[in-house]
Amino acid sequence: MKTILVVDDEELIRELYRVEMEEAGYRVALASTGEEALAQLESAKPDLVVLDIRMPGMNGIDLLRRIKATTPRLPVVLNTAYSDYRQDFSTWASDAYVVKSSDLSELKTTIQRLLQT
Amino acid sequence: MGTIARTDLDILNEIIRVANSPLDLRERLHYIVDLTARKLDKDVCSILLYEKTTDTLVLRATRGLNPSSVDLVRLAAGEGITGWVFRHKTPLALAHAAADPRYKYFAITGEERFQSMLAVPILYEEAPLGVLTVQTIGPWRYHHEEIAFLQTMAHEVSGIIRNAQIFQEALDKINALTVLYEIGQALTSTLDLHEVLNLIVKNCTEVSRASGCLLRLLNPETGALEIKASYRHDGGFHGNSSLRFGERLALRVIRERRPILIEDVHREADYVPSPQGAMTSVLCVPLIAKGAVLGTLSLFDKRGETEGTFGPFTGDDLRLLAALADQAAIALDNALTHEREERLAAENQRRLLQLSVLYDIGKAMQTTLRLDPLLRIILTGVTVGGGLGFNRAALFLVDEQEQVLSGKLGVGPRTMEEAGQIWAQIPPVEDLGRFIAQAGERGEEETPFTQLVRTIRIPIRPDEGILALTVLERRPFHVRSARQDARVNQAVFDLFGADEFATAPLIAKDRVLGVIVVDNLITHRPITAEDLQLLTLFAHRAGMAVENALVYSRLEALNQHLLELQDRLVHTEKMAALGEMAAGIAHEIRNPLVIVGGYARRLASRLAEKAPEEKAPLEIIVHEVTRLEKILQEILAFSRDALPARNRWDLYDLLEETLGLFATEFAESRITVERRFGERPLLLEADRAQIKQALINLLNNAVQAIGRDGTITLTLARRNAPRPEAVLTIRDTGGGIPPEALSRIFNPFFTTKAGGTGLGLAITHRMIVDHHGGSIEVHNEAGVGVTFTVSLPLGESPSDPDAEEAMEEKR
Numbered sequence: 053m054k055t056i057l058v059v060d061d062e063e064l065i066r067e068l069y070r071v072e073m074e075e076a077g078y079r080v081a082l083a084s085t086g087e088e089a090l091a092q093l094e095s096a097k098p099d100l101v102v103l104d105i106r107m108p109g110m111n112g113i114d115l116l117r118r119i120k121a122t123t124p125r126l127p128v129v130l131n132t133a134y135s136d137y138r139q140d141f142s143t144w145a146s147d148a149y150v151v152k153s154s155d156l157s158e159l160k161t162t163i164q165r166l167l168q169t
Numbered sequence: 170m171g172t173i174a175r176t177d178l179d180i181l182n183e184i185i186r187v188a189n190s191p192l193d194l195r196e197r198l199h200y201i202v203d204l205t206a207r208k209l210d211k212d213v214c215s216i217l218l219y220e221k222t223t224d225t226l227v228l229r230a231t232r233g234l235n236p237s238s239v240d241l242v243r244l245a246a247g248e249g250i251t252g253w254v255f256r257h258k259t260p261l262a263l264a265h266a267a268a269d270p271r272y273k274y275f276a277i278t279g280e281e282r283f284q285s286m287l288a289v290p291i292l293y294e295e296a297p298l299g300v301l302t303v304q305t306i307g308p309w310r311y312h313h314e315e316i317a318f319l320q321t322m323a324h325e326v327s328g329i330i331r332n333a334q335i336f337q338e339a340l341d342k343i344n345a346l347t348v349l350y351e352i353g354q355a356l357t358s359t360l361d362l363h364e365v366l367n368l369i370v371k372n373c374t375e376v377s378r379a380s381g382c383l384l385r386l387l388n389p390e391t392g393a394l395e396i397k398a399s400y401r402h403d404g405g406f407h408g409n410s411s412l413r414f415g416e417r418l419a420l421r422v423i424r425e426r427r428p429i430l431i432e433d434v435h436r437e438a439d440y441v442p443s444p445q446g447a448m449t450s451v452l453c454v455p456l457i458a459k460g461a462v463l464g465t466l467s468l469f470d471k472r473g474e475t476e477g478t479f480g481p482f483t484g485d486d487l488r489l490l491a492a493l494a495d496q497a498a499i500a501l502d503n504a505l506t507h508e509r510e511e512r513l514a515a516e517n518q519r520r521l522l523q524l525s526v527l528y529d530i531g532k533a534m535q536t537t538l539r540l541d542p543l544l545r546i547i548l549t550g551v552t553v554g555g556g557l558g559f560n561r562a563a564l565f566l567v568d569e570q571e572q573v574l575s576g577k578l579g580v581g582p583r584t585m586e587e588a589g590q591i592w593a594q595i596p597p598v599e600d601l602g603r604f605i606a607q608a609g610e611r612g613e614e615e616t617p618f619t620q621l622v623r624t625i626r627i628p629i630r631p632d633e634g635i636l637a638l639t640v641l642e643r644r645p646f647h648v649r650s651a652r653q654d655a656r657v658n659q660a661v662f663d664l665f666g667a668d669e670f671a672t673a674p675l676i677a678k679d680r681v682l683g684v685i686v687v688d689n690l691i692t693h694r695p696i697t698a699e700d701l702q703l704l705t706l707f708a709h710r711a712g713m714a715v716e717n718a719l720v721y722s723r724l725e726a727l728n729q730h731l732l733e734l735q736d737r738l739v740h741t742e743k744m745a746a747l748g749e750m751a752a753g754i755a756h757e758i759r760n761p762l763v764i765v766g767g768y769a770r771r772l773a774s775r776l777a778e779k780a781p782e783e784k785a786p787l788e789i790i791v792h793e794v795t796r797l798e799k800i801l802q803e804i805l806a807f808s809r810d811a812l813p814a815r816n817r818w819d820l821y822d823l824l825e826e827t828l829g830l831f832a833t834e835f836a837e838s839r840i841t842v843e844r845r846f847g848e849r850p851l852l853l854e855a856d857r858a859q860i861k862q863a864l865i866n867l868l869n870n871a872v873q874a875i876g877r878d879g880t881i882t883l884t885l886a887r888r889n890a891p892r893p894e895a896v897l898t899i900r901d902t903g904g905g906i907p908p909e910a911l912s913r914i915f916n917p918f919f920t921t922k923a924g925g926t927g928l929g930l931a932i933t934h935r936m937i938v939d940h941h942g943g944s945i946e947v948h949n950e951a952g953v954g955v956t957f958t959v960s961l962p963l964g965e966s967p968s969d970p971d972a973e974e975a976m977e978e979k980r
Contacts, residue, residue, distance in 0.1 A: 062760050062764070064764045065760060065763060065764060065767075068763070068764060068767040068768060068771075071771065072767070072771070106756070133755070133756045133759035133760055133763075134756055144931060144932055144935045145931060151802075152759055152760070152763050153763065153766075153798055154762060154763050154764075154765065154766020154767045154769070154770060154791070154794050154795065154798060155766070155770065155795065156767060156770075
């Protein structure tokens with residue numbers, strides 16, 4: 053079973069993702085901050101990270117840089133309410149960029165695609 | 170003897186008394202024949218006098234012959250006994266006159282019954298004046314004393330005749346002087362040229378007993394001799410050929426500045442016979458005043474004593490006419506001067522009016538700075554009756570960018586009827602300024618003439634007709650016949666339709682702004698040099714006003730443009746602020762929406778199995794959340810695309826610009842740059858900032874690979890197949906990439922360098938391949954260096970459909 057780390061400061065979103073991903077057949081680890089996420093990377097050893105950008109403390113882009121520097125092969129899906137981060141060169145290092153939506157099907161197919169390769 | 174001598178003395182006494190009496194010549198002659206017949210006791214005594222004009226001896230007085238034959242008996246000089254005596258100036262006494270072969274008698278006198286005849290010549294200083302005769306019924310042999318007595322009587326008669334002649338001449342002279350005086354009075358009594366001319370010809374004809382008179386004047390402008398007045402005693406007119414002959418003579422008189430008398434024109438070499446044929450004698454005198462020849466006065470055919478007969482003019486006539494001509498010339502000169510003065514005064518009056526009109530129009534022009542009203546004021550000034558008074562006027566302005574004259578406005582009627590309507594509105598002169606100024610405000614609807622004018626566009630070239638020439642040569646033109654003038658653009662002429670027209674340039678500060686065209690299509694009044702002068706003067710003023718209006722309208726347009734720019738800027742700022750705010754709100758809303766929508770979806774899919782009837786309300790929630798999310802998406806897309814990203818630019822420029830950023834670095838690291846460039850420019854339609862970033866990354870890469878001492882070789886060229894694209898290669902001498910790393914160089918955060926982010930090539934790849942549909946390849950020569958080959962499509966690159974849509978909306 054693949055493990056997905058969901059990083060988001062919004063608790064209800066984390067919960068929604070968790071139930072949805074578990075139903076889709078993934079093990080889900082959660083982190084509400086960048087720091088928590090770094091710890092989870094060590095402990096949960098996720099196969100993929102779903103990363104929000106705007107977070108208090110370490111933001112998603114800083115975290116992305118950390119992840120890509122240490123484990124460049126770990127797929128990262130940026131999942132944010134802001135579509136304009138696409139313009140930011142730094143986000144281009146991510147493997148996918150999915151704008152947040154109540155319809156999680158796009159996120160799910162992206163995760164599925166990235167985990168297959 | 171003694172009786173005769175005493176009788177002689179008595180007679181002489183009486184004759185002297187008669188001669189000195191106030192009786193006229195005829196009465197005195199009668200007295201003498203009466204006295205002579207009585208004293209000599211003879212039946213008949215007669216006096217025949219010579220008439221020069223007819224070369225005959227005419228019976229002037231008689232005693233004993235039929236009294237009614239006086240003046241009727243005419244005898245050619247040399248004819249009959251009397252004629253012989255006259256011719257030979259010697260007395261002849263015949264006892265039987267009828268027996269003499271020279272004898273001739275006139276039945277009317279009843280003289281055939283008289284037998285003897287004594288005739289003595291009446292002489293005056295050897296010149297014969299006539300003959301004195303006595304006759305008796307019976308034969309009579311005249312003795313010596315009788316002949317001597319009759320000669321004495323003849324001598325006295327001669328004296329009487331001579332005196333009478335002198336008296337008559339004196340009388341004539343007095344008459345002539347009186348006439349001259351009266352003519353002078355009459356002539357100076359008026360200054361009206363026409364009246365003076367008619368007075369001259371009439372008086373000259375009557376005074377000199379001519380049958381006709383012609384007065385010719387020299388036209389000071391053309392130098393031609395023109396008939397100004399004529400008069401004929403019988404009221405008729407002279408034939409043409411006579412006039413031609415008369416003109417040649419008049420020209421000769423003017424040339425020689427002296428009177429010429431021609432007694433018989435038929436003897437002149439250049440005489441052309443005329444059907445009228447009446448003319449025989451011509452007298453022509455010059456009219457000279459203050460040393461200048463004004464013209465000539467010609468008299469035709471002197472009327473004889475008897476009605477219907479004509480004779481030649483004499484030297485006396487010539488002198489009389491010359492005297493008359495002197496008077497006439499002075500009167501004529503006065504009248505001409507007077508006329509000139511009147512003309513000059515009228516001229517001054519008109520000039521003054523024109524100046525005031527110019528002033529009025531100028532004042533009216535100052536009432537507005539707006540171009541359209543100004544143009545209307547100008548053309549109204551040109552056409553208004555109290556103004557320049559042309560029938561129609563059109564105005565063209567120079568379009569400097571396109572170098573054409575384009576029609577702006579036309580003022581004037583098209584038909585006589587329209588003309589009447591329009592011109593009826595024209596006010597008296599004092600209101601002119603206000604009327605013209607109001608023309609600008611009236612803003613009348615477009616007249617057909619204006620519509621016509623607006624369709625005309627004329628390139629400013631020398632072969633494009635008069636209007637173009639007016640601009641090019643900066644001067645007015647006056648075309649008298651457009652149909653025959655090669656310079657006229659016939660197509661334009663057909664539109665205007667006036668054969669005569671004039672143009673004037675509107676000039677301000679050495680620049681031709683436009684052209685005014687005027688014509689008198691309706692009245693056909695010829696355009697004078699003065700009209701043209703005034704038009705030019707006016708056009709000059711109008712040019713300055715138009716310049717002001719143009720400057721003003723340019724300022725106005727600029728101001729308008731600035732206002733619009735400001736509006737747009739405000740709008741853009743507003744939109745940017747709005748976009749920012751919207752984006753902020755959208756983001757804040759998006760998370761709750763995801764939560765609401767996400768859980769609703771979960772519920773909906775679960776309830777679908779357990780309680781299908783509850784599913785519908787949840788689906789409504791899901792649907793509405795999706796709708797909200799879509800709206801958010803649109804708002805965000807809109808705010809993002811407020812900034813333009815793509816436009817056309819030259820890749821060469823960008824490459825040089827980017828190389829410029831590395832200048833210091835190249836120098837410090839001793840890196841040489843070699844350029845192998847193809848044709849310029851290579852225009853791309855792409856996000857310049859992104860491509861610049863890509864170039865920076867690639868060059869950075871090369872610099873870092875080289876480290877120190879090396880060469881970067883750049884080639885840039887166009888490739889047309891398989892699609893048009895710009896191909897850039899960047900080759901370094903940095904030793905190349907280790908083969909195991911080669912496959913990963915475009916991965917994010919991959920780096921072989923200490924301190925590198927590992928993002929450079931990844932970003933470059935994204936920008937060039939994903940965002941601009943280009944390609945990037947790497948060719949590695951281990952131990953030598955790396956060559957990156959970048960290709961970017963020329964023309965439209967694939968773009969974000971969302972952004973396109975948003976752009977559409979914005980427009």
